[in-house]
Structures are given as C-alpha cells and as structure tokens.
Amino acid sequence: MSHTDDHGDATWWVACLCAEWCGVCREFRPAFEAQARAHPGLRFAWVDVEDEADAMGDVDIETFPTLLVGRGDQPLFLGPIPPSAPGLARLLATLRAHPKPAAGLSPAAGALLQRLAADVLPNALV
Template sequence: MTVLRVSASPAAPADERPVQRVICLCAQWCVVCGQYRPQFEALAGQFPGVEFRWVDVEDEEEAMGDYDVETFPTLLIAEGDEPRFLGPVLPQPGLVGTLLKRLMHEGVHAADAHAAELLARIVRSHS
C-alpha cells in the first residue's frame, strides 16, 4: 500500500466533528505528481485537523473501483462522508489552499456522482 498520511493535531476531538479529508489521487509514473508531492505535504501543515492522504491509483485499484482518473493530480475533498470536491487541480498549493478554505466555509458539495462511492472505498481500504 503506497499511502502517505500527513495530518496535524485536530482542533477539536474527532468525535465532535466530521473528519475533513484531502485525498490526492496520483500515479507513481506521473512527473507532475512527483513534483507536487512535497508541496502537498507542506500544504497539510497549513490545515490543522485536516487529514491529508496521498493515494497512488495504480496501487489502489480496488479502492478506485470504476473511477478512472484522467488528469493528475486529482483531489477528492470531503467532510465526513460528504464529498465536497472531486476533480483535477493545478499543482499549485496557493490555489488548492484557497479551494480548501472555500469548501470548508461554504459547504459546497461535489457534482460528480462517483465522489461518494470513491470516498467510501478509499476510506475503507485505509482504515
């Protein structure tokens, strides 16, 4: 299993609020993902209480199910079991940070119908 979990100390006990997750879907062979990974890890330090995961889609085929990542990196952002965003992003920490802040404050939901199923499979495969 090739998963990197980077998370800071939660601001409140886990049983008081849903887990916020940022899951980066990547591939070992992807040069852009390799360059983005250190930035993704640094971004995790800016969001205490948010769980960051790095998931290699080829190593986690069962968790990916029928979902096919077409563009790397792709982020899956969720609060508890509710996906807020699923889609490709420019590998720029500033843009991703802004996206995270908006999603956390505005409660936007993902438009992709596969997001909830994908989230559930990834969480189960790494529990």
C-alpha cells in the same frame, strides 16, 4: 459509516489521487505535504491510483493530480487541480467556508470516498 474526529466533528479528508510515474505529481507532493502541515485539523492522504485500483472502482482518473475532498461521508470536490500550493490553499479555504458539494460533482464521488475512507486513506496519511 460516519467518520468523525475526537471532537465529534466530521473528519475532513483531502486526498491527492496520483500515480507514481507522474512527474507532475512528484513535483506537487512537497506542496501538498506543506498544506497538510498548514491544516493540522484536516487529514491529508497521498493515494497512488494504480496501487489502489480496487478501491477506485469505476472512477477513472485521467488527469493528475486529481483531488478528492470530503467531510465525513460527504464528498465536496473530486477533480483535477493545477499543481500549485496557492491553488490548493484557495480551494480548501472555499470548501471549509462553504462545505457543500461542488457544482457538477460526480455521483461516483460518494462511493469512492466511502471506499477510500474505509481502508486506504488512514494508511496513506502524509
């Protein structure tokens, strides 16, 4: 299944994988939502990994916040990030300028992106 926007371009997904109980995630959420407003061409989603345990599959998120970035069906980044707006902005700028998978990207990232994009991400948009 290919995800495209209204212009036929691949949809960019930026998903923050978090947990409701995580204070760092709660503090980071306003900065994440600000980045969503600053990048209207990207689709940002806030995903509670405990609420979406089935979609997470075998992927274990151990550090919060963890970011999943994908373009269409291709994952570009999956990993923990410092909870800062400037750091997130730099990561997104780098990935948009050079949309290729990050070094060391987990093989499970593609399957996770497909599972989340099918049901979870559209319902978790910020």
